[in-house]
Amino acid sequence: MGFTAAVAGASGYAGGEVLRLLLGHPEIEIGALTAGGNAGSRLGALQPHLVPLADHVLQETTADTLAGHDVVFLALPHGRSAAIAERLGESTVVVDCGADFRLADPDAWQRFYGSPHAGTWPYGLPELPGARERLRGARRVAVPGCYPTAGTLALFPALADGLVEPDVVIVAASGTSGAGKAPKPHLLGSEVMGSATAYGVGGAHRHNPEFTQNLSAVAGAPVTVSFTPVLVPMPRGILATCTAPVRPGTTAAAVREAYRRRLADEPFVHLLPEGTWPATSMTLGANTALVQVAVDEAAGRLVAVAAIDNLTKGTAGGAVQSANLALGLPETSGLPVSAVAP
Ligand SMILES: NC(=O)C1=CN([C@@H]2O[C@H](COP(=O)(O)OP(=O)(O)OC[C@H]3O[C@@H](n4cnc5c(N)ncnc54)[C@H](OP(=O)(O)O)[C@@H]3O)[C@@H](O)[C@H]2O)C=CC1
Numbered sequence: 001m002g003f004t005a006a007v008a009g010a011s012g013y014a015g016g017e018v019l020r021l022l023l024g025h026p027e028i029e030i031g032a033l034t035a036g037g038n039a040g041s042r043l044g045a046l047q048p049h050l051v052p053l054a055d056h057v058l059q060e061t062t063a064d065t066l067a068g069h070d071v072v073f074l075a076l077p078h079g080r081s082a083a084i085a086e087r088l089g090e091s092t093v094v095v096d097c098g099a100d101f102r103l104a105d106p107d108a109w110q111r112f113y114g115s116p117h118a119g120t121w122p123y124g125l126p127e128l129p130g131a132r133e134r135l136r137g138a139r140r141v142a143v144p145g146c147y148p149t150a151g152t153l154a155l156f157p158a159l160a161d162g163l164v165e166p167d168v169v170i171v172a173a174s175g176t177s178g179a180g181k182a183p184k185p186h187l188l189g190s191e192v193m194g195s196a197t198a199y200g201v202g203g204a205h206r207h208n209p210e211f212t213q214n215l216s217a218v219a220g221a222p223v224t225v226s227f228t229p230v231l232v233p234m235p236r237g238i239l240a241t242c243t244a245p246v247r248p249g250t251t252a253a254a255v256r257e258a259y260r261r262r263l264a265d266e267p268f269v270h271l272l273p274e275g276t277w278p279a280t281s282m283t284l285g286a287n288t289a290l291v292q293v294a295v296d297e298a299a300g301r302l303v304a305v306a307a308i309d310n311l312t313k314g315t316a317g318g319a320v321q322s323a324n325l326a327l328g329l330p331e332t333s334g335l336p337v338s339a340v341a342p
């Protein structure tokens, strides 16, 4: 084992998934695990699926506990990362699963999160043009939100190649683990089971500015984004259906070729064979994003669909992928590409 990792928020969904992946990582050894109110508990009482770690005791989340590791994964509620990160020296790679360092625009941060902007770190979506180079050797990484991971991966080839107008519509369905483990009335089984509902409608969701930031950077011009999240009764997974007007002269063949070319060398983002459409079940537990694209000739729109596991490629897998780049390891170390099915 070459490196040690600490995980803050180890009792939560994102922290638990980081640990599941690290247990299979050939180069990273698991060190300190921390939590909030559950500090002092055995991990086995809270994350019984992580069998080899059952007897690890959760510690309080302090910079002192997390210091001394090569990499620290922060899987904490928004707003808690900056105070810890500033006490961890540059010798430690800090990978933040939360939103605190994702946005470059302080006004957008203030508008959607309502707190002072903590700063901006390299954005952990290696597939975006130029991102991989910025992540290699980085000391700080901001892991993308789960919806922006899915929607950005679905749309970036079309926007990067100028095949669509910079005016996109994204409707993305998410499983309930996206909302975290802390109890919330709208996530009670009797509210969620057998029902699907839109929320954060009308540009209100805090992932709107993240989408705009990502897609405008790819297009090299401002992109208008209409994003609607939908909560669906499943534990894991995101299916993002994205559309945009095709530019005059854009053929279905040109679209397919752009996606094929831009995704050909990606280890985790795959264009499915023509006619096969992504399903969340094809990605469960894998660090993959499965993509399909078509042109709706009658409507003059491109339709791109991506499926991910929100906890794997959408959080913890993305975090480990970026940590690998930051630590100088092969990008794919410890990351599954095969899902659990059926
Ligand atoms: N779930 C998802 O799909 C995604 C999550 N993320 C991000 O990952 C982060 C964690 O999310 P998630 O795992 O879903 O949330 P959970 O609610 O499942 O877990 C939160 C974790 O933070 C700990 N915690 C809570 N309050 C404090 C505190 N005051 N001090 C120290 N630790 C605290 C909790 O410990 P305890 O058990 O002791 O309360 C728990 O370990 C969030 O920032 C989220 O935005 C990012 C992308 C997707």
Ligand SMILES: CC(=O)N[C@@H](CCC(=O)OP(=O)(O)O)C(=O)O
Binding pocket: 097, 098, 099, 144, 145, 146, 147, 174, 175, 176, 177, 178, 179, 180, 229, 231
């Ligand atoms: C289903 C659900 O509630 N999903 C979360 C997004 C999860 C995610 O990616 O979020 P972070 O930005 O918190 O990292 C939400 O809509 O707020």
